[in-house]
Amino acid sequence: MTKRITISDVAIHAGVSKSTVSQYLNGRYDYMGQKTKEKIQSAIKELKYSPNMVARSLKQKSSTTIGVIVANILHVFSTQVIRAIEDFCHEKGFHVIVCNADDNPDKEKTYIDMLRAKQVDGIIAFPTGDNVALYQGLLEEQYPLVFMDRLVDGLDIPTVLLDNDKAATLAVDLLKDYQRPAIVTPPLKENLTPRMERLIGFKNELAKHGVSLPDEYIACGEISEIQKKLTELFQLTKAPDAIFAINDRVLHEVLTFMNHQHIRIPEDVALVNVDDVSFAEFYQPALTTISQPAFEMGKKAAELLFTQIKNPQDRSTMETFRFEPMVNRRKSC
Known part of the structure; x- marks a missing residue:
């Protein structure tokens, strides 16, 4: 041997x-x-x-590994955040385990238990909002923990997310000259911060311009239902002349629908969405988007986590960090 x-x-x-x-x-x-x-x-x-990584981990009392639990890895934002976290961790000599929870609280709990069993040094999570007691237990242990993209009431955990109200304000500014704006969104739940904040912000900002957002102009459903919701939306006596797509997955459904129905952008309907997808510039017409600084946000989350790993008693980072969205003005509105 x-x-x-x-x-x-x-x-x-x-x-x-x-x-x-x-x-x-x-x-x-x-x-x-x-x-x-x-x-x-x-x-x-x-x-x-x-x-011998196992022996080194035991000696150092560190696995030199962190866990990242994302809500849905199919989102452009999620993959960019993961990349930024991985880059940061690589520089620190750490590894990253990525878990996709599908916004399912049971999967989220399973992944948390698995990551703890593997003795990862900390977790960055896109929380579902339904495992408050579990996260509270981790807090009481002073376990390094950072939330991304979503706030959870009652938990004093550092959180990194977009200024969603500003994103909604930018969307209204782009669409303020249209008479019948609509919003297209996945299911609206109180614990899904970006969706709720973007909807409320959009509605409130429209009101400032004297424009209402009736319930029938809110197309809301699972991704598999969006085509049906759009059909209902465009069968209204007064169909919308502008659409705010709340994220990149919704945008795909909107573009597919418009293509099938031969609806012209922006001649028939103006369009703006959150998340700057890779094809936005060369799509015809080029898509006006509101981008999130995902790489900066991911790096910030990693920095916050490493501060806790280095000193679990350090409470100075226990706050919410909002990042500014940016308009990429093109041809769709």
Whole structure:
């Protein structure tokens, strides 16, 4: 059987102490000479040394891993946030486990239990809002935890999300010259912060311009139902002349419907949505969107989590961080 290469073998081969090799492996080499680093790096390569991650985790009392629980990984916003978190963690020598909860509280709980069993050092979650007691228990343990995209009443957990009211205000500003604006959204639930805030903000901002948003101009349903809801919307005696699509998945359904029904954008109906999808610029016509600074938001969430990991007693970051949306003005309105 091939002998397992140990840290002692690396130290002997490099001509340095075990503690020096350990410092190198843990990234603590700010004051280490370049020649020493090169000798250790060469020894690791020549001996094909692979650190025993389990042993290191036990010794350091850290798994150098965090968990990210997203509501739905199909959203552009979710994938961009994950990428930013992964980039940040990679620089810190950490790994990321991504879990897709499908906005299902049972799946969310299962993933939290699994991540705790794997002893991850902290969790960034897009919470469903239905596992308050579970998260409260983690808070009481001073377990590192950050929420993304959604607020949960009664939980003092640092949260990173968009200024949804500002996003709605920007949408109204883009559509203020139209007479019959409508909004298209997935199911509206109190704990789904972005949807509720964007709807309320849109309705309130329209009112400031003397425009109402009757209930029949709110097309709301599961993604699989959006086509049916749009059919009902455009069968109204006075069909909408503008649409605010609340996110990227809704946008896909709206574009599909308009294409099938030969509805022209913006001649027949103006269109604006939240989330700057990859095809927005080359779609015909190019789509006016309101983008979220997803990469900055993901990085901020990771920074907040690492502050807690480093010092679980640090309560200075226990607040809500709102990020500014940005208009990408193109041709659809």
